Amino acid sequence: MGIGLATVIPLGWGQWVAGFTDQSTDNAYLRADITPVSTQIGGLVRAVLVRDFERVHAGDILAEIDPAEYLAKVSRVRAAVSAAEAAIRNVDSRVQLQHRIIAQAQASIQATAADRDRAAAEHGRQKTLARDGWSTGQRLEEALAAIRRFEAQMIEKQAEVDAERQQLDVLGTQREQASAELASRRAELQLAEIELGYTKVIAPTDGVVNVSSVRAGQYVSAGTRVISVVPLPNVYVVANYKETQLGKVRVGQAVTIAVDMFPGERLAGRIEQISPASGSEFALLPADNATGNFTKVAQRIAVKIALTDVPEGLRQQLRPGMSVVSTIHTDTPAKL
Structure with a gap:
């Protein structure tokens, strides 16, 4: 009989435990989403x-x-931003001046064109007079030379206008460069102000x-x-159940929680989440069972339990790390 019990009980123990309606464990603790606060600057x-x-x-x-160092950095970058803004205003002023220079050059072309037209008219008169014998060839040649001189001046002045317009393109490029510099300085200022806030x-x-x-x-x-x-009093329970206990456990089932610090008190809870893997899978050195010597060990799966009905006075006394005993009632419907 002893040999039979020693053989049958281990083989059927897991199935027997998995069939329990209430699954309990004392490997359970109160937890909270504790936030470590660290510095972001030195x-x-x-x-x-x-x-x-x-x-x-x-x-x-x-x-x-x-903040002394960071205030100085903000002041320095603000000065750089002001300098970049001044550079853009300087380029804009030069652009306006360049437009005036171009307008002046174009007016000069128009004046030269008027002189050319006058010289052309004089050349026409001298040509008529020379045909009738009232003018000399010298005057006709002088009138023709005047036309050619004014036309050459117009070509020269048009080249000047083209050069001044090309300078506008150069100024446009300089303004783009100054704008990029300003954007960079403003970004540095924003970063310096962020560091000051830190x-x-x-x-x-x-x-x-x-x-x-x-x-x-x-x-x-x-x-x-x-x-x-x-984040008190926002605490919850993390219970580490053996894998053999979780056959009927589902998210949303009711849980009864006993806190070691408060004997006789029973708190209500509800399963909120079940871990996607056993604790050994998240270990720094996961177990490797592909060896010659192997001993099967029941793995534990973390179950997160939310507290649903806790008296306010008791809730204020709960602290992360407290030991509890959690009991899952697998016969209750899962409420999501």
């Missing part, structure tokens, strides 16, 4: 503005880093802080943890 801590275990609200200043370490959420990791006068670098914010 500098000397000027002040820590919260006491240990003090309640804070989102947006409260937890600590301050000396001198105030802000609470990201409501909750209670733990013991501060820094003190006034201490030098911190970017990424130094200053403090952590525990």
Whole structure:
């Protein structure tokens, strides 16, 4: 009989346990989404503005880093932005001046064209007079030379206008370069202002802080943890059930929770999530069972349980890390 029990019980134990209506485990603890608050810049801590275990609200200043260096950086970049804006205004003024120069050159062309027309008319008169014998060939040649001279001047002045218009293209390129420089300086200013804002370490959420990791006068670098914010009273339960207990467990089923700190108290909960893998799969060194020596061990799967009905006075006393015993009622319908 003893040999039979020693053989049958291990073989059927898992199925027997999986058939229980209520699945319990004491491998369960209260948890909370604790937020570590770290610095995003380096500098000397000027002040820590919260006491240990003090309640804070989102947006409260937890600590301050000396802003002198970052204020100077903002002032320097603002001056660079002003210089870049002045460079653009300078280019715009040169463009306006260039338009006036072009207009003046075009007016000069028109004046030369008028002189050419007058010379052409004189050439016509001299040609008629010379045919009738009233003018000399010399005057006719002078009138023709005047026409050619004014036409040459018009070509020269038109080339000047083309050169001045080409200068407009150069100024346009310079303005594009100045605009790019201004955009770069403005981006630097925005970054400098962001870094200046980082001198105030802000609470990201409501909750209670733990013991501060820094003190006034201490030098911190970017990424130094200053403090952590525990979002009390928003806690939940993470229960690690054996794989043999989860055959009938579904998201939404009711759970009864007993907190070790409060004997006799029973809290109501509901399964919110079931881990996608066992804890060993997330270990730093996952188990490798492809070896000659193998011992089968029941794996544990984390189950996240939300507290649904907790008296307010008791809720305020719950703390992450407390040990609990959770009991899943697999006969209750899953409520999503």
